[in-house]
Amino acid sequence: MAYFLQQLINGLTLGSIYGLIAIGYTMVYGIIGMINFAHGEIYMIGAFISVITFLVLGELGISYIPLALVVVLLCTMVLTGVWGWTVERIAYRPLRGSFRLAPLISAIGMSIALQNGVQVSQGARVKPIQPIIQGGLTLFHQGDFDVVVSYLQIFILVLTVALMIGFTWLITRTSLGRQQRACEQDRTMAGLVGVNVDRTISMTFVMGAVLASVAGLMVTLQYGVIDFYIGFLAGMKAFTAAVLGGIGSLPGAMLGGLLIGLIESFWSAYFTIEYKDVATFGILVLVLIFRPTGLLGKPEVEKV
Amino acid sequence: MTVQVKDTSAATAPNVLFPALKEAFIASLLIVALGLPLLGLKADNQGPDLVLTKRWDLLGIAVAVMFVGRFVLAFLRGQKAARQGGLPQEKKKSGDNSIARLLNQNAKVLGLLGLLCAILMPFVIPDANARYVIFISTTFMIYIMLGWGLNIVVGLAGLLDLGYVAFYAVGAYSYALIATHFGWSFWICLPLAGLFAAFFGVVLGFPVLRLRGDYLAIVTLGFGEIIRVILINWGPVTGGPNGIGGIPAISFFGIEFSRGEGGFASDFGLEYSSMHKIIFLYFVILGMAVLTNLFTQRMRKLPAGRAWEALREDEIACRSLGINPTNIKLSAFALGAMFGGFAGSFFSVRAGFISPESFTFIESAVILAIVVLGGMGSQMGVVMAAALIVLLPETFRQFAEYRMLAFGVAMVLIMVWRPRGLLAFREPTIRLHPKDHQASVKEAA
Amino acid sequence: MVFQSLARPTDVKVPSDALMEVEHLTMRFGGLTAIDDLSFTARKKEITAIIGPNGAGKTTVFNCLTGFYKPTVGRLTLVHPQKGIHLLERMEGFRIAQQANVARTFQNIRLFPQMTVLENLIVAQHNALMKASAFSLAGLTFLPRYSSAEKEAVELAKYWLNKVGLYDRADWEAGNLPYGDQRRLEICRAMCIRPVLLCLDEPAAGLNPRESLQLNDLLLGIRESEGVGILLIEHDMSVVMEISDHIVVLDHGRKISDGTPEFVRNDPTVIKAYLGEEEDEELPTEVAQDLAGGAA
Incomplete structure (x- = not known):
C-alpha cells in the first residue's frame, strides 16, 4: 500500500511534466493539423536554458531560493518562447499549403538541427546540477517504508495546477484565446473576419514552447541531470499522452500526460524498468488502432 | 517621362536603406535572444560540477553575420522592388528545375556510365x-x-x-x-x-x-x-x-x-x-x-x-x-x-x-535525408544524395560533429526551397505520344 | 466469404427496373441529422438528379452511397445487371467501386495532379490490370499477358480521351489542365472503372454555358451508348431540367418531391423550399425563372 502510494505520487509528478509538453503538441495540432516534431527539442532547450540561468544566478551570488526560482522560471519561459516563435517562422510558415509531406520533413529536419546544434554548442556530456529544492514531508510509515512527498514534488504539482488555471483563463477569456479557437475551427473564415492568422499560429507555438520550457525546468530540478538527447523520448511520450487524451483537446492532453506518468512509474515499479518505453509505445499503438480519437477527443469526420 | 522615372528612383532610395537597416536590427535582436543562453554561454563540465563559460565573441560573430546578411538581403530585395516601380514581385514557381530535368531525362545514359565506372x-x-x-x-x-x-x-x-x-x-x-x-x-x-x-x-x-x-x-x-x-x-x-x-x-x-x-x-x-x-x-x-x-x-x-x-x-x-x-x-x-x-x-x-x-x-534520419535531398521519387537523385552524404563526411572528417547539424538545416532549407526535393522530376510511366509531340501541343495551346 | 454473402443476399426484393434502391436512409453526425428517412429509386438507363438548396444533404447521400460514410439507418440496394444484388451499406468503401461498380466524381475535383492524363485513366483500371498482372508478379516477368492487358487499358483510355477531346493532351500532367478539362477528365476516369452507376457531384460547377452544353451531350451519350445509370447532384438548372429523366428534391435532409422534371417544376412544395415561406416578389422570381429556365 505504502509502495503503491509512493508510486502514485511519483507518477503524478512525472505526469505533470508530460502533460505540460503534451499541451504544446495538441495545440499546434488543433490549429494547423500537424505534429510539431521539433516540440520535444523545444522542451530540451528549455531545460538547457534553465540550467544556464541557474549558473548565471550562482555567479551573480543570488542564493535566496524562491527568488532564484522565479527568475529562472521567467527567463526560461521568455527565451524558450522566442525559440518556439523562431522555429515556426523558419520551418513551418513558408510551407503552409505546400506538398503534404513537406512540413513534416522540415519539422524532422528542425528537430535534428536543434538537437545537434545544442550538442555542438553545449557539449555532448550530461549536465549535472546540484539539488535546489531539498527535503520533503513524510506522509506516513509502514514497516520500514516511508511515503515521502518531496517539497520539489509539491512545487511541481502546484506550479502545474497554477499554469493550468492561467492557461485556461488565457484560452477561454482573452482575445488571443478567442482568436486561437477561431483559427482552430476555420482558418480561412477567421482570416476573413479579421483575425491575423499568421500571428495567432505564431502565438500558439509560443504558448506551447512556454509550457514545454516549464516542463524542462521541472525535469532539471527533479532529476538533476540533462543532456541534449532528452527531447526525443520525452517528446515521444508527451505525444503519446496527447493522442491518448484525444489530440486537439487541451484537458485531454493533461489527462493523457498524467495517465502516461502513472503507467510509466507503476510499470517501472512492478515490472521491468528496461521496457518502460516499450510500454508507452505499446499504448500509443493500441490507442491509435482502437480509439484514434483518444479519451476526450472529438470524432474526426472525413471531408470528401 | 524620363523625369518621372528619375523622380521615383530618387524618392525610393532612402526608403530602401532604412527598412533594410530596421529589418537587420530586428533580426540581430532575435539572434541575441536566441543565442544569449545557448551560444553566448556554455555550461561546461568540470569534474562533477558545471561552470559557466562565456563566449561573447561567438555570440558577437553570430549577431554580426546575421546583421550583415539580413541587411544585404533586405537591401537587394528593396532595390529590386524599387526598380519594378513598387509593384509586388511576381512569385517564382518553386525554383528552376532545368538541372533536375536534364539529369533525370538522361538518367539511362548517366546510369549506365556510372555503372561502368563502378564495375x-x-x-x-x-x-x-x-x-x-x-x-x-x-x-x-x-x-x-x-x-x-x-x-x-x-x-x-x-x-x-x-x-x-x-x-x-x-x-x-x-x-x-x-x-x-x-x-x-x-x-x-x-x-x-x-x-x-x-x-x-x-x-x-x-x-x-x-x-x-x-x-x-x-x-x-x-x-x-x-x-x-x-x-x-x-x-x-x-x-x-x-x-x-x-x-x-x-x-x-x-x-x-x-x-x-x-x-x-x-x-x-x-x-x-x-x-x-x-x-x-x-x-x-x-x-x-x-x-x-x-x-x-x-x-x-x-x-x-x-x-x-x-x-x-x-x-x-x-x-x-x-x-x-x-x-x-x-x-x-x-x-x-x-x-x-x-x-x-x-x-x-x-x-x-x-x-x-x-x-x-540518426541512421533513419540519414536515409530519409538521402531520399529528401535527392528528390522524392527520383532514382538519380538518391545516388547523388547518397554520394554527398557518404563521401563528403569522409573528406571533411574534422567537421564530423557538425554533420548531423548540417543534415537538419539542409532538410529544412530544401523543404522550404523545393518541397519535393532537389532533383525531383517525374517521368510519366506511359506515354501516348512521342516526347516532342507534347511540346508542339503546348505551343499550339 | 461470410462478408460476401452478407453484402450480396438473394432474397431482397426490389422493383424490376431499379438500378439503385435507397430505403429509409438516415445519417446523423452527433446531434445533427443530415439525411432523414430518405427513400428513392434510380432506374436503369436513366439520369436521376438530386437537387435541393445548399446544405440539404445531397453530397452526404453520395458519401453514403459510395462508402465514405456508414449510414446510421437504411438500406442501399444496387442491382447489378450482371452480378446481381449488392447491399452497399454493408460494403467497405473501396469495394463499392471494385465489386458493385459504382463510380463517382467529387465536388472539388480530385484528380492525381502530378500524374499524366493517361495515367489517371489507367490507374482507374487498377483492379482489372492487377488481375491481369497476377498482383504484379506476372508483370515483373515481362509475360505477354500483362502487356496485352495494358494495351486494352490504353485503348479504353483513348476511347474516352477522344470523346472529350483530350487525346492530344494525354501526356500532360493532369494538374496543368484547365478547370473544365479537369472536370471532364474526372468523369472519364470514373467511366474507366466500367461502372453500372455513375454518381456525379456537381459536374457543371464552374463551367461556362458552352461547356455546360458539351457536358449535357457527354452525359446523354453515357446514358445512351454505354447504358450506364447516372445519379446527378447539380445546381445548374439548365443541365438538370434538360437531361434528367427523374428528379429527387431534398430540403434539410428530407425528400420533399420526387418525379419527372415537369412534375417537380410545378410542385408547390419545391417552389416553397427554394423561395422560402413568405411570398417575396423580388428575389424569388429569379430563382423561379432559374428553376423553370432549363426546359425553355
Whole structure:
C-alpha cells in the first residue's frame, strides 16, 4: 500500500511534466493539423536554458531560493518562447499549403538541427546540477517504508495546477484565446473576419514552447541531470499522452500526460524498468488502432 | 517621362536603406535572444560540477553575420522592388528545375556510365588505397540501396517512415543470427533476411497503415526506437549492447575466400589476396543495387506501382476507384522493408560484427535525408544524395560533429526551397505520344 | 466469404427496373441529422438528379452511397445487371467501386495532379490490370499477358480521351489542365472503372454555358451508348431540367418531391423550399425563372 502510494505520487509528478509538453503538441495540432516534431527539442532547450540561468544566478551570488526560482522560471519561459516563435517562422510558415509531406520533413529536419546544434554548442556530456529544492514531508510509515512527498514534488504539482488555471483563463477569456479557437475551427473564415492568422499560429507555438520550457525546468530540478538527447523520448511520450487524451483537446492532453506518468512509474515499479518505453509505445499503438480519437477527443469526420 | 522615372528612383532610395537597416536590427535582436543562453554561454563540465563559460565573441560573430546578411538581403530585395516601380514581385514557381530535368531525362545514359565506372573501379585504382576506396564504395552502395528502398515508401507511396532503420536492423540481425546459429551460406541467409524484414514491415504496417500520415510517421519513429531497446535488452538472443560477432564472411557460391587448398584463390589459380573477398562483396552489393533499381523502375509501370503514386496524390480518389488503400500501402511498406533487410545483411556480412549502436534514429534520419535531398521519387537523385552524404563526411572528417547539424538545416532549407526535393522530376510511366509531340501541343495551346 | 454473402443476399426484393434502391436512409453526425428517412429509386438507363438548396444533404447521400460514410439507418440496394444484388451499406468503401461498380466524381475535383492524363485513366483500371498482372508478379516477368492487358487499358483510355477531346493532351500532367478539362477528365476516369452507376457531384460547377452544353451531350451519350445509370447532384438548372429523366428534391435532409422534371417544376412544395415561406416578389422570381429556365 505504502509502495503503491509512493508510486502514485511519483507518477503524478512525472505526469505533470508530460502533460505540460503534451499541451504544446495538441495545440499546434488543433490549429494547423500537424505534429510539431521539433516540440520535444523545444522542451530540451528549455531545460538547457534553465540550467544556464541557474549558473548565471550562482555567479551573480543570488542564493535566496524562491527568488532564484522565479527568475529562472521567467527567463526560461521568455527565451524558450522566442525559440518556439523562431522555429515556426523558419520551418513551418513558408510551407503552409505546400506538398503534404513537406512540413513534416522540415519539422524532422528542425528537430535534428536543434538537437545537434545544442550538442555542438553545449557539449555532448550530461549536465549535472546540484539539488535546489531539498527535503520533503513524510506522509506516513509502514514497516520500514516511508511515503515521502518531496517539497520539489509539491512545487511541481502546484506550479502545474497554477499554469493550468492561467492557461485556461488565457484560452477561454482573452482575445488571443478567442482568436486561437477561431483559427482552430476555420482558418480561412477567421482570416476573413479579421483575425491575423499568421500571428495567432505564431502565438500558439509560443504558448506551447512556454509550457514545454516549464516542463524542462521541472525535469532539471527533479532529476538533476540533462543532456541534449532528452527531447526525443520525452517528446515521444508527451505525444503519446496527447493522442491518448484525444489530440486537439487541451484537458485531454493533461489527462493523457498524467495517465502516461502513472503507467510509466507503476510499470517501472512492478515490472521491468528496461521496457518502460516499450510500454508507452505499446499504448500509443493500441490507442491509435482502437480509439484514434483518444479519451476526450472529438470524432474526426472525413471531408470528401 | 524620363523625369518621372528619375523622380521615383530618387524618392525610393532612402526608403530602401532604412527598412533594410530596421529589418537587420530586428533580426540581430532575435539572434541575441536566441543565442544569449545557448551560444553566448556554455555550461561546461568540470569534474562533477558545471561552470559557466562565456563566449561573447561567438555570440558577437553570430549577431554580426546575421546583421550583415539580413541587411544585404533586405537591401537587394528593396532595390529590386524599387526598380519594378513598387509593384509586388511576381512569385517564382518553386525554383528552376532545368538541372533536375536534364539529369533525370538522361538518367539511362548517366546510369549506365556510372555503372561502368563502378564495375571498372576495383581494377583501376592503385593498390595503396584500394582497400579504403572499396570500403567506402561498399558503404556508398549500401546507402544507395537503403535510399532506393525508402524511396518506394516515401517517394512513391508518400508514406513518411521515420523508423526505416528498424528494417535495416531486422535484416542485419536475422542475417547474423541465421548465419551464426545454423551456419547457412550467404546466398540462403540473404533472401531469408529480406523476407524477415518484409514480414516485420507487414506486421507493423497492418495496424498502423490505415492511420493518417503524421500518425504513421510517429508510430514508425517509435517502432525504430523500440527495436533498438529490444536489441539492447534481449541479451540471450541479440547479445545485448555487445551485439553479435563472428558473422561468417561471404563465400564465392560455396567456395571460401581462404588461403590455401580449396580456397577461392587456389581454385581459380590466382595468388591469394585478402582483397578478393572485399572486391567480390562489393560486386555482389553493386549487383543487388542494380537489381533494386530495375525492380523499382519496373514496379512503377505495373498497376501496383501506379497505385502507389496515385495513393500519394489522393487517397480518397483512390478509394472511389476501387483501389484497396491498405493493401497497396502494405505492399510498398513490405517491399521497402525487404530492401532495407537486404542492405542490413550486407552491413552484417561486411563488418562481421553488429551491435545496436549502428541502428539509431540518426541512421533513419540519414536515409530519409538521402531520399529528401535527392528528390522524392527520383532514382538519380538518391545516388547523388547518397554520394554527398557518404563521401563528403569522409573528406571533411574534422567537421564530423557538425554533420548531423548540417543534415537538419539542409532538410529544412530544401523543404522550404523545393518541397519535393532537389532533383525531383517525374517521368510519366506511359506515354501516348512521342516526347516532342507534347511540346508542339503546348505551343499550339 | 461470410462478408460476401452478407453484402450480396438473394432474397431482397426490389422493383424490376431499379438500378439503385435507397430505403429509409438516415445519417446523423452527433446531434445533427443530415439525411432523414430518405427513400428513392434510380432506374436503369436513366439520369436521376438530386437537387435541393445548399446544405440539404445531397453530397452526404453520395458519401453514403459510395462508402465514405456508414449510414446510421437504411438500406442501399444496387442491382447489378450482371452480378446481381449488392447491399452497399454493408460494403467497405473501396469495394463499392471494385465489386458493385459504382463510380463517382467529387465536388472539388480530385484528380492525381502530378500524374499524366493517361495515367489517371489507367490507374482507374487498377483492379482489372492487377488481375491481369497476377498482383504484379506476372508483370515483373515481362509475360505477354500483362502487356496485352495494358494495351486494352490504353485503348479504353483513348476511347474516352477522344470523346472529350483530350487525346492530344494525354501526356500532360493532369494538374496543368484547365478547370473544365479537369472536370471532364474526372468523369472519364470514373467511366474507366466500367461502372453500372455513375454518381456525379456537381459536374457543371464552374463551367461556362458552352461547356455546360458539351457536358449535357457527354452525359446523354453515357446514358445512351454505354447504358450506364447516372445519379446527378447539380445546381445548374439548365443541365438538370434538360437531361434528367427523374428528379429527387431534398430540403434539410428530407425528400420533399420526387418525379419527372415537369412534375417537380410545378410542385408547390419545391417552389416553397427554394423561395422560402413568405411570398417575396423580388428575389424569388429569379430563382423561379432559374428553376423553370432549363426546359425553355
